[in-house]
Amino acid sequence: ASSAYAATAYINQIGYRTSDQKEFTIEGASGAVEIVDAANQTVLTVTPSMATQWSPSGQSVQLADFSELKTPGIYSIKVGGEILRSDLKIADKIFEEVTKASLKWYYYQRASMTLDEAYAGKWKRAAGHTNPTATLHNSTGSSGSLATSKGWYDAGDYGRYIVNSGITTYTLISLYEHFPEYFNTLKWNIPAEGALPDLLAEIKYNLDWMLTMQAPDGGVYHKLTTLGFPGDVMPAKDKDLLYVIGKGTAATFDFAGVMAAAYRIYKNFDATFANQCLEAAKKAYTWGIANPNVAFSNPSDVSTGEYGDSGLEDEKLFAGTELFISTGEASYKQTVNEGSVPGWGNVTGLAVYGIATHAKEMGSDAANALTILKKTADEFAERANTGFGVVMSDYDFVWGSNSVAANQGVWLLYTYYLTGEKKYYNAACKVLDYLLGKNPLNMSFLTGFGSTSPMMPHHRPSTADGVKEPVPGMLVGGPQPGGExxxxxxxxxxxxxxxxxxxxxxxxxxxYASNEVAINWNAPLAYLAGALEAINSG
Ligand code: G3I
Ligand code: 9MR
Structure with a gap:
């Protein structure tokens, strides 16, 4: 909505929790900001902060804190007598639908099965990649074929990649491990898997695939893809030959870390499956220790996603830490002295998370890990006080920048659990505000959510299915200057x-460099929204 006054308000378009600190960004305004209710009454007048320059967008902006307003409802924002927008919402359980949708998206990404209308609605589709086996590419060091199916498609393409599945699945496992009561009852209409809660049923669909990717010697294959990317077709129409490609240290250690953690969350539901995960983890770890330097890069006849990584020490830290937490065996124990916000190529941060949150098993190392968390979280909380009120700075805008933001939010929440300090919680909420609309593009980055959200994501099913609306619940990669x-x-x-x-x-x-979607980008968003709901549900 343009106005003669030319001021703009950037808000979390989903809304704000009644009891939370609440803030929006305002540009081009001078003087007070009024919040007006449905009956056209001004219910709060706010004096915004001094304008500051936000380097990543070059804008001069102010922050307006309206935390005092605690009455659920839908409000307008008024400046200089003009209504700037009328979609400001305050409610309880404000991120529950976002939580469900961002987790439901993993169901839409399932390979090897039909998506029935009863679950998928208008996004129903035929099964894709139903072949029970795939050809072992010569880069695996083996020949013949491997029985492999299930799992989630990685992104806008139909590849399945162990490295990226690793951080994704671990993030979702952590969400369950931290909030079992909340996720034991939360449901979002996916097919039942025995008596498992929906979150565990969904995670298991991908674990089942990951388990097929382990070779008899314990090493884990890197990926399951065609040789090149398919065109804009539905999964069932991608008929190129599927190959199992590469085997390496990063995939093997990532697999070990995930399977060791999976053991803990499934053991009370399905001991046989949980033990299978733990045994697979141990075997993988042993292979990784014996083969510490097998880096993956695409063979010359392969052009699908690489997820190549030459620093392999961080994957070992992650795997060993999770195995130590699950078994208590000293040989797995790792020492971590520093760490940063995790991403698919750097999972030291996951080791920091594991150590910090398992004080019982980790002893005094847990306090050291908390020191690492706090150091970065303090910087984050400080940055969230100015500009757009977000943690992101110039160098955070890489391919998948929205996942950097989301993972910063997760980092802040871990620090909050362990310190109880509200400033970390508040900064984590501001990350969600950013992703859901309080950003320079003035849009929610989650498909199907908010007044303005992506309509044309780089996601083959959404392009090819003939349905106008993209599959809902997908976080797009987001802005970044690479232009690849x-x-x-x-x-x-x-x-x-x-x-x-x-x-x-x-x-x-x-x-694909700014508007693709990916399983490792949705996971920290789902974690952030889900944790904020779970924390407030008690
Ligand atoms: O390693 C350098 C680092 O040293 C440098 O500071 C930084 C500055 O930009 O770049 C780093 O490399 C980047 C690399 O990711 C590691 O973060 C590359 O520039 C960047 O192009 C690369 O992007 C990756 C992209 O694939 C292209 O390889 C994304 O992280 C990754 O999420 C994305 O993943 C794709 C899969 O391959 C295929 N499926 C879809 C998926 C999402 O787009
Ligand atoms: O669809 C592919 C996407 O998943 C990848 O992230 C991206 C980069 O590897 O590549 C996309 O595929 C494009 C290919 O690289 C170049 N030709 C056009 C393809 C589809 O847009």
Whole structure:
């Protein structure tokens, strides 16, 4: 909505929890900001903070704190007598639907099965990649075929990659491990898997696939993809030969860490499955220790996602830590002296999380891990006080920048659990505000949620299914200045870079560098939304 006054308010378009600190960003305004209720009464007048420059977007903005308003409802924001927008919402359980949808998306990504209308609604589709076996590519060091199926498609493509499945699945496992009561009852209409809660049923669908990717010697294959990316077709129409490609240290240790953690969350539901996970983890770890330097890179005939990584020490820290927590065996124990926000290529942060949150098993190491968490979380909380009120700074805008933001939020929440200090909780809420609309693009980055959200994500099913709305509950990668996709698909991907990292984005299906979706990007969003609901549910 444009106004003569030319001020803009950037808000969390899903809304704000009644009891939380609440803030929006305002640009081009001077003087007070009024919050007006449905009966056109001003219920709160706020004096915004001093304007500060936010480097990632080059904007000069103010923050307006309206925490005092604690009455659920839908409000308008008014400046200089003009209504800027009328979609400001306050409610309890405000992120429950976001939690469910961001987790439900994993169901939509399932390989090897039909998505029935009863669960998938208008996004129902035929099963894709139903072949019970795949050919072992010569890069695996083996020949013949491997029985492999199930799992989640990685992203907008139909590859399945162990490294990226690793951090994704671990993040979802942690969500359950931290909030079992909340997730024992939360349901989002997916097919039942015995008596398992929905979150455990969904995670198991991917664990079942990961388990098929372990070779008899304990090593784990890197990925399951066709040789190249398919065109914009539905999964069932991607008929190219599937290959099991590569085997390496990163995949093997990531697998070990995930399976060791899985053991803990399944053992009370299905001891046989839990033990299978733990045995697989031990075997993988042994292979990793014996083969510590097998880095993966794409063979010359393969052009699907690489997830290549040459620093393999962090994967060992993650795997050993999780095995130690689950078994107590001293040989697995790791020492971690530093760590940063995790991503698929650097999982030291996952080891920090594991150590910090398992004080009973880890003893005094847990306090050291908390020191690591606090150091970074203090910087984050400080950064969240100015500019757009978010943690992100210029160098955080990489491919999948929204997952960097989300993982910063997760880091803040871990610090909050262990210290109880509200400033970390508040900063984590602001991360969610950013992802759901309080950002320079003035949009929610989650499909199907908010007043403005992506309509053309780089996601083959959403492009090919003939349904106008994209599959819901997907977090797009988000702005970043790399422009790696510019010029792809001929005229479609024109240069969308603005000279600023936080606004270099286009809602166009061609833009895999700014508008793709991925399982490792949804997971920290689901964690953040889910944890904030669970924390407030008691
Ligand atoms: O390693 C350098 C680092 O040294 C440098 O500081 C930094 C500056 O940008 O770049 C780092 O490399 C980046 C790398 O990710 C590691 O973060 C590359 O620039 C960047 O292009 C690369 O992007 C990855 C992209 O694939 C291309 O390989 C994304 O992280 C990754 O999420 C994405 O994953 C794809 C899969 O391959 C296929 N499936 C879809 C999925 C999502 O787009
Ligand atoms: O669809 C692919 C996406 O999943 C990857 O992240 C991206 C980068 O590896 O590549 C996409 O595929 C494109 C390919 O690289 C170049 N030709 C156009 C393809 C589809 O847009």
């Amino acid at each position: 996709d510019i010029g792809s698909q001929s005229w479609e991907c024109r240069d969308y870079r603005t000279g600023y990292p936080a606004t270099s984005y286009t809602d166009n299906r061609c833009s």
